[in-house]
Amino acid sequence: MKVSEIVKSLNLKVFSGESGLSNEIDGGYVSDLLSDVMGHADAGNVWVTLQNHKNVMAIASLKELAAIILVKGIEPEADTIEQSNQEGIPVLGTNLETYEIVGKLYQMLNT
Amino acid sequence: MQTYRADLHIHTVLSPCGDLDMSPRYIVDLAKARNLDIIAITDHNSTLHGPLARRLATPLGIKVLFGAEVTTREEAHCVCLFDTEEQRQAFQAFIDDNLPNLPNNPDKFGYQVVVDENDEILQEVEPLLISALKSSVGDVQAKVHELNGLFIPAHVDRPRYSLISQLGFIPPDLRFDALEIFRNTDPSEFLALHSYLKNPTLIKNSDAHFPDQLGEPYTKYLLESPTFEEIAKALHRQDGREVLL
Numbered sequence: 276m277k278v279s280e281i282v283k284s285l286n287l288k289v290f291s292g293e294s295g296l297s298n299e300i301d302g303g304y305v306s307d308l309l310s311d312v313m314g315h316a317d318a319g320n321v322w323v324t325l326q327n328h329k330n331v332m333a334i335a336s337l338k339e340l341a342a343i344i345l346v347k348g349i350e351p352e353a354d355t356i357e358q359s360n361q362e363g364i365p366v367l368g369t370n371l372e373t374y375e376i377v378g379k380l381y382q383m384l385n386t
Numbered sequence: 387m388q389t390y391r392a393d394l395h396i397h398t399v400l401s402p403c404g405d406l407d408m409s410p411r412y413i414v415d416l417a418k419a420r421n422l423d424i425i426a427i428t429d430h431n432s433t434l435h436g437p438l439a440r441r442l443a444t445p446l447g448i449k450v451l452f453g454a455e456v457t458t459r460e461e462a463h464c465v466c467l468f469d470t471e472e473q474r475q476a477f478q479a480f481i482d483d484n485l486p487n488l489p490n491n492p493d494k495f496g497y498q499v500v501v502d503e504n505d506e507i508l509q510e511v512e513p514l515l516i517s518a519l520k521s522s523v524g525d526v527q528a529k530v531h532e533l534n535g536l537f538i539p540a541h542v543d544r545p546r547y548s549l550i551s552q553l554g555f556i557p558p559d560l561r562f563d564a565l566e567i568f569r570n571t572d573p574s575e576f577l578a579l580h581s582y583l584k585n586p587t588l589i590k591n592s593d594a595h596f597p598d599q600l601g602e603p604y605t606k607y608l609l610e611s612p613t614f615e616e617i618a619k620a621l622h623r624q625d626g627r628e629v630l631l
Contacts, residue, residue: 309554328460328522330553352522
């Protein structure tokens with residue numbers, strides 16, 4: 276499934292990294308501890324988090340993640356946007372809480 | 387120039403997790419008994435016990451720095467240090483503006499009390515001091531430096547509430563004055579592991595919550611005199627001042 280498909284189905288806001296909307300998604304990872312994501316997320320995952328520091332992008336790039344979803348209406352910091360555009364890894368947003376958006380995402384990716 | 391022994395990260399009874407024995411009076415007595423020259427009073431998100439500690443420590447020849455261990459929005463702990471009462475009040479106002487108004491539950495988290503020189507309770511602080519501020523690590527760093535304070539991310543290599551646990555690695559462009567490493571960490575191993583950092587100054591402090599922890603470990607500083615300015619110079623390796631870790 277492509278990032279653009281979850282953007283459409285889950286009504287996600289696209290903050291940045293539009294060039295990566297065609298990235299292919301392979302599963303997901305949920306954590307707000309960046310050290311944990313660095314150790315355990317897999318390439319192609321979409322990462323759901325409330326952290327918006329630009330280190331998020333560095334880790335997404337390192338782990339070759341497909342996209343990031345920020346929950347609860349949280350917006351990325353300016354340098355996070357800049358790096359997302361450079362890396363072509365989209366930063367997406369939802370007003371839903373983690374529990375709700377992950378439930379929907381899991382259904383989409385696993386049926 | 388001579389060496390001074392400093393522990394720049396000490397909690398008092400005001401921190402909910404701080405031991406009830408950790409009054410400013412007792413801390414100052416312990417610091418004297420353990421031959422510390424400089425201490426900093428750094429409660430979680432509060433500077434309120436600094437002035438009393440300084441008042442009690444000055445006659446004993448111990449320098450007290452004001453400060454707090456701030457929890458940033460990312461839940462990374464950062465030691466913020468100041469010298470003057472004016473700076474302390476300005477930073478306390480910043481904390482008050484950015485700390486969520488969630489009440490403490492003393493049964494769950496512990497008491498948050500301000501005491502006097504006789505260890506009598508003057509005030510119970512209402513908002514939970516271990517909450518995270520609404521301010522990011524960059525916001526806190528900018529505020530500390532606007533007030534000419536010192537910004538020292540705490541126990542950076544500890545697996546919780548540290549810059550590394552919360553943000554994966556230390557943001558290379560973060561303007562810190564020094565990094566506090568955990569007590570058992572070997573400094574050269576730390577530097578090898580974090581080679582993306584450009585020769586940072588490393589220090590160790592006790593992060594004491596209980597009396598037996600105070601000053602264990604401390605860090606030696608080569609200074610002209612035990613002052614805030616001299617400590618700042620040592621952290622930045624200026625004019626021959628330095629940290630002897």
